[in-house]
Amino acid sequence: MNDLSDSCGMPHVRAASTSSESLEGAGESRHAWPWDVRLSKDTNNICYGAIIQPAWVLTAAHCLLGLEDQSLRSLLVETGGPKNQRRGVRRLVLHPQYDPSSQDYDVALLQLDSPLLITEHALSVCLPCSGPEVPQSQVCMLSSWESQTGGPWNSTVEPLEVPLVSHADCERYNTGRLTARMLCAGPPQHRGQDTCT
Numbered sequence: 801m802n803d804l805s806d807s808c809g810m811p812h813v814r815a816a817s818t819s820s821e822s823l824e825g826a827g828e829s830r831h832a833w834p835w836d837v838r839l840s841k842d843t844n845n846i847c848y849g850a851i852i853q854p855a856w857v858l859t860a861a862h863c864l865l866g867l868e869d870q871s872l873r874s875l876l877v878e879t880g881g882p883k884n885q886r887r888g889v890r891r892l893v894l895h896p897q898y899d900p901s902s903q904d905y906d907v908a909l910l911q912l913d914s915p916l917l918i919t920e921h922a923l924s925v926c927l928p929c930s931g932p933e934v935p936q937s938q939v940c941m942l943s944s945w946e947s948q949t950g951g952p953w954n955s956t957v958e959p960l961e962v963p964l965v966s967h968a969d970c971e972r973y974n975t976g977r978l979t980a981r982m983l984c985a986g987p988p989q990h991r992g993q994d995t996c997t
Contacts, residue, residue: 809835809926833943833959835925838878839863839910849877850925854915858925861898861908877912881921888913904979936966940985962986 811832837857839847847863857877867875875889891911898905916922934940942960962985970984978984 808924811920811923834879834881834919834921834923836880836943838880840876840878841867842874843876849910851879851916851922852924852927854918854924855912857910857912858927859908859910861894861906862900862903864892864894864908864910865900867892875910877910879916879922881919883919883921885916885922887916902977902979904981934964934983936964938964940964940983942985 811834835851837849837851838845839849839857839859847859849857849859852858872889872892875892877887877889879885889910890913893909893911895905895907898907918924939961940963942962965984965986967978967984970978974984
């Protein structure tokens with residue numbers, strides 16, 4: 801097998817476009833998001849995250865608010881793929897400027913109790929460099945895990961394509977306050993098509 805340690809953001813399976821009439825073919829691309837992980841607490845799904853290094857996961861602070869003062873032993877991080885990997889959490893780091901009321905700086909890091917084995921089904925995502933803003937109407941891909949009715953969460957990641965929307969346009973449809981660190985995505989006519997963090 802090739803060395804995958806430096807292959808951030810380079811899945812071995814191509815993602816299927818969701819712009820077609822249906823998500824046919826999404827089954828073949830379920831491993832096209834090998835950095836996606838599921839976070840659970842006491843076996844309950846609470847959020848999603850992305851592998852940024854073998855022992856570190858990036859996620860949303862709002863998912864873990866209040867847990868920083870509790871034992872982390874009940875938290876579990878799980879990768880997708882045919883050979884799911886599960887890790888406990890050693891340390892939780894909330895962004896020091898996280899504001900629960902505005903959701904500004906809604907970022908957290910999880911240090912795993914042991915590094916993930918980097919495979920074609922568990923890779924690091926590439927983090928963006930600081931620089932110019934992403935252009936309006938740029939199409940982005942959202943992903944989330946699907947659940948089986950009456951059964952456990954499985955490893956299939958369902959993609960959804962959404963265009964970025966300017967803050968001015970977004971504020972017409974969103975009662976919440978947007979900050980300079982937030983992106984708004986998805987046209988109003990597609991309201992209801994979304995995914996969790």
